[in-house]
Amino acid sequence: MKKGVNSLKIRVFTDSRIAVAYAAAIVEHVVEAEHHPTLSLATGETPSALYAQLVEFHRRGLSFTDVTTVNLDEYVGLPKTHAQSYHQYMQEHFFQWIDISKDRIFIPNGYVNNLQNECERYDRILQQHPIDLQILGIGINGHIGFNEPGTAFKPTTHIVGLSEETIRSNARFFNSLNDVPKQAITMGLQPIMQSKQILLMAFGEQKAQAVHLALEGDVQTHVPASILQIHPNVTFILDEAVAKACKLNL
Ligand code: GLP
Numbered sequence: 001m002k003k004g005v006n007s008l009k010i011r012v013f014t015d016s017r018i019a020v021a022y023a024a025a026i027v028e029h030v031v032e033a034e035h036h037p038t039l040s041l042a043t044g045e046t047p048s049a050l051y052a053q054l055v056e057f058h059r060r061g062l063s064f065t066d067v068t069t070v071n072l073d074e075y076v077g078l079p080k081t082h083a084q085s086y087h088q089y090m091q092e093h094f095f096q097w098i099d100i101s102k103d104r105i106f107i108p109n110g111y112v113n114n115l116q117n118e119c120e121r122y123d124r125i126l127q128q129h130p131i132d133l134q135i136l137g138i139g140i141n142g143h144i145g146f147n148e149p150g151t152a153f154k155p156t157t158h159i160v161g162l163s164e165e166t167i168r169s170n171a172r173f174f175n176s177l178n179d180v181p182k183q184a185i186t187m188g189l190q191p192i193m194q195s196k197q198i199l200l201m202a203f204g205e206q207k208a209q210a211v212h213l214a215l216e217g218d219v220q221t222h223v224p225a226s227i228l229q230i231h232p233n234v235t236f237i238l239d240e241a242v243a244k245a246c247k248l249n250l
Helices: 016-033 048-059 086-093 115-128 164-173 189-193 205-216 224-230 240-245
Strands: 009-013 038-041 068-071 073-075 133-136 158-161 183-186 197-202 234-239
Touching: 009 016, 009 240, 016 038, 016 048, 016 133, 016 197, 016 234, 048 086, 068 086, 073 086, 115 158, 115 183, 189 224, 197 205, 197 224, 205 224, 205 234, 205 240, 234 240
Parallel strands: 009 234, 038 068, 038 133, 133 197, 197 234
Antiparallel strands: 073 183, 158 183
16 A cells, blocks of 8 residues: 555556546445535546546445535636536536435535625535545646635635636636636635545646645645645545656655
């Protein structure tokens, strides 16, 4: 068993398909083992294959009726029905295909007049639903959720101005760079760090620098994912492309 920094585990798979199957098996274990599990879910390209795998597990008998989900983040200014909203993403990739009850699904709403109230509402939800398993991707600048690099780690749900790097990176999902929202609402680092278990998935060499800094650099606010180094139960699930490109010393 390979261990990384402190107790952090690193699992490298030849390709992302196998990595995703590994992650999905861990999700299934948590869903089956916990009485009323809370999963905290990420969006983006990386976890989409994980949701497809879990939908497949559901078709083979895995039930989500006892599961509560909270999502990490949402764009500010996109209605829930917008094709690129994370509400829509979750519906399309996961929720519409499984037997989860609608009233157990929680996603921050970035399409409200009073964003501060929404942050406080979401924090109350997170307090009521401590996270059993946190699924994370990583931004090319080391962000988790939309906790962007900055001058301080923010513990609670907050509104964030997206960095130019993030806007450029997420432009691949929109018609043009101008269409990418400039702000998002994101879970803060406290509920993430209080999760019982965290899986961070990163595939492809474009994530190499972020993964390298998160794993092997200091814990620093300029690389939000580096805070995971001090979590007691976190696994980085990588493909060979990212592991080789960041020259992981495994
Ligand atoms: C997005 C999300 C993150 C995600 C990251 C990487 O902006 N807010 O939760 O992990 O960027 O996304 P991708 O997997 O598409 O590279």
